[in-house]
Amino acid sequence: MAKIEKTGQAGTLESSDIMITVVPDKSGIQIELESIVMPQYGDAIRATIEKIMKEQQIEGIRIKAIDKGALDCTIRARVLTALDRAGAEIREVLA
Amino acid sequence: MDLRRTMLFIPGNNPAMLQNGGVFGADSVILDLEDAVAPNEKDAARQLIGNALRTCDYGMSEKVVRINPLDTYGVQDIKAIVPCGPAALLVPKVECPEDIKSAAECIAAVESAGSQVKIVALLETPKGIAEAYQIATADTRLVALALGAEDYTAALGAKRTKEGREIYAARMAVINAAAAAGIQSIDTPFTDANDEEGLLKDTAFAKEVGFKGKLSINPRQIDAIHSVFNPTDSDIAWAQKVLAAIRKAKAEGSGVASLNGKMVDLPVVNRAKTMLHLAYRLGMVEEVAEA
Numbered sequence: 001m002a003k004i005e006k007t008g009q010a011g012t013l014e015s016s017d018i019m020i021t022v023v024p025d026k027s028g029i030q031i032e033l034e035s036i037v038m039p040q041y042g043d044a045i046r047a048t049i050e051k052i053m054k055e056q057q058i059e060g061i062r063i064k065a066i067d068k069g070a071l072d073c074t075i076r077a078r079v080l081t082a083l084d085r086a087g088a089e090i091r092e093v094l095a
Numbered sequence: 096m097d098l099r100r101t102m103l104f105i106p107g108n109n110p111a112m113l114q115n116g117g118v119f120g121a122d123s124v125i126l127d128l129e130d131a132v133a134p135n136e137k138d139a140a141r142q143l144i145g146n147a148l149r150t151c152d153y154g155m156s157e158k159v160v161r162i163n164p165l166d167t168y169g170v171q172d173i174k175a176i177v178p179c180g181p182a183a184l185l186v187p188k189v190e191c192p193e194d195i196k197s198a199a200e201c202i203a204a205v206e207s208a209g210s211q212v213k214i215v216a217l218l219e220t221p222k223g224i225a226e227a228y229q230i231a232t233a234d235t236r237l238v239a240l241a242l243g244a245e246d247y248t249a250a251l252g253a254k255r256t257k258e259g260r261e262i263y264a265a266r267m268a269v270i271n272a273a274a275a276a277g278i279q280s281i282d283t284p285f286t287d288a289n290d291e292e293g294l295l296k297d298t299a300f301a302k303e304v305g306f307k308g309k310l311s312i313n314p315r316q317i318d319a320i321h322s323v324f325n326p327t328d329s330d331i332a333w334a335q336k337v338l339a340a341i342r343k344a345k346a347e348g349s350g351v352a353s354l355n356g357k358m359v360d361l362p363v364v365n366r367a368k369t370m371l372h373l374a375y376r377l378g379m380v381e382e383v384a385e386a
Contacts, residue, residue, distance in 0.1 A: 073147055
């Protein structure tokens with residue numbers, strides 16, 4: 001498993017987007033999620049973020065996500081960009 | 096040959112527009128990594144476009160990605176985007192055949208077996224226009240030349256007008272080079288999205304002089320551009336009469352056909368066939384009878 005060394009951020013607060021901030025943490029994967037569709041899709045968004053952390057073999061990370069109705073492909077893109085900007089080595093995983 | 100009456104630009108770092116790009120009915124969508132994306136967001140836009148290519152439904156629209164010039168971020172763009180399965184890349188600011196050859200080599204290095212990513216070359220500098228035919232014949236991946244008149248006229252020092260007299264020579268150079276190479280020519284966008292009358296006039300002129308389609312910067316332009324490039328009922332009737340005249344001449348053992356007193360020669364027959372094939376693809380005729 002790998003860790004990130006610095007903070008990374010990607011995305012915007014515009015409709016259909018999601019703003020992701022990743023911060024190094026001591027252990028595990030902590031997700032703080034705000035979403036305009038929390039009752040309907042909150043669990044699915046968390047699951048998507050957790051899945052990407054597993055695929056990328058990242059732990060020791062805190063992820064803050066502010067969702068404005070992003071599709072799965074947008075969540076994936078924004079999380080990977082934030083990880084990349086935080087210094088993680090992104091593995092090629094077919095979506 | 097693929098239909099490219101409209102090629103619609105979609106900003107590459109805008110999820111809302113990327114996910115809806117397929118609903119407008121454009122023949123091609125161009126997911127844009129170049130002008131629409133700030134330099135510090137190129138990485139984010141590559142991820143967005145890559146994931147959109149893999150998962151978003153663009154319907155019948157051909158999936159094209161405009162990369163950055165190869166001397167800026169273009170090589171990184173190709174490495175990130177080609178494995179995600181675009182149909183074609185729009186390569187901007189092409190000035191010489193080597194630009195296309197370099198892009199083709201970069202594509203081949205990362206392309207999966209069995210796929211063949213096409214290239215559309217965007218000519219938007221005086222040098223690119225001057226080299227149009229050499230560019231058009233640079234590589235078999237090339238399927239079209241497109242004209243970008245805003246940068247071109249800026250480089251000329253000419254004022255860009257709606258009438259477009261300042262780009263007449265460039266338009267004809269692009270059309271002729273593409274036709275000589277057997278590929279398509281795509282006209283520059285009409286940039287005033289609120290002027291539908293101007294758009295119709297500009298598109299009608301583009302069709303008249305030989306362009307096969309037009310770049311578009313706003314979804315509202317799609318229907319107007321299609322209405323110009325689609326065959327009219329009288330076009331279809333004329334083409335059907337031409338083919339009927341050929342069939343009649345063949346049946347009578349005559350080598351020469353005529354329609355309304357005018358000889359029907361091979362170029363006319365080919366134009367009629369192309370027209371009817373287009374009408375067939377658009378569902379405007381039920382079949383294309385052989386000549």
